[in-house]
Amino acid sequence: MRRYELMIILDPNLEERTVAPSLDQFLGVVRNAGGAVEKVDVWGKRRLSYEIAKKSEGIYAVVDLSAEPSTVKELDRQLNLSEAILRTKVLRPEAH
Amino acid sequence: MAKPMMRKPKKKVCLFCQEKISYVDYKDTALLRKFISDRGKIRARRVTGNCTQHQRDVATAIKNAREMALLPYTSTAR
DSSP, rough: OOEEEEEEEEOSOOOOHHHHHHHHHHHHHHHHHEEEEEEEEEEEEEEEEEEETTTTEEEEEEEEEEHHHHHHHHHHHOOOOOOOTTEEEEEEEEOO | OOOOOOOOOOOOHHHHHHOOOOOOOTHOOOOOOOOGGSSBBBOOHHHOOOOOHHHHHHHHHHHHHHHHHSSOSSOOOO
16 A cells, blocks of 8 residues: 555536535545545645646645555546546655 | 955755755645746756755656646746
8 A cells, every 4th residue: 555645637617516526436446445535635726827728727636545556547547537637646745 | 456356155055954844845836936937947956055855856846846737837928
């Protein structure tokens, strides 16, 4: 098990209330595989420094979790398949 | 006769060594903005005064922040 930090940029046109539940749905993959979601922090809407997919805003969310590497890889794959997600970044904060 | 005054540059001390910050967080854009120019370029070590290791950490953090659109790659404004 390793600790990961996952940052997600979501489509700004989503309802802000629906963000947390839909993220939870994605994070189900981690829970089913025996991982643990430690913290979900939804920053809310924020201006992007440059346009991504013709959008100048995005909803940011940061998730702390611990899971097996393969689980996180699968989670990242599923996130990137979704239309509502503009960008993701997986980081291991303790790795350095 | 008038010898050019030799400027004695004041030795800068690395901010991160001083504050004993071990991990440079890419989400802390307020801090990272101190290390980029107004065009969005990463400031050189001789400007920032960071030590080798921390300059490297800062540069990586800025690049991560750029990927997530927290910091600009370029900004032509101003």
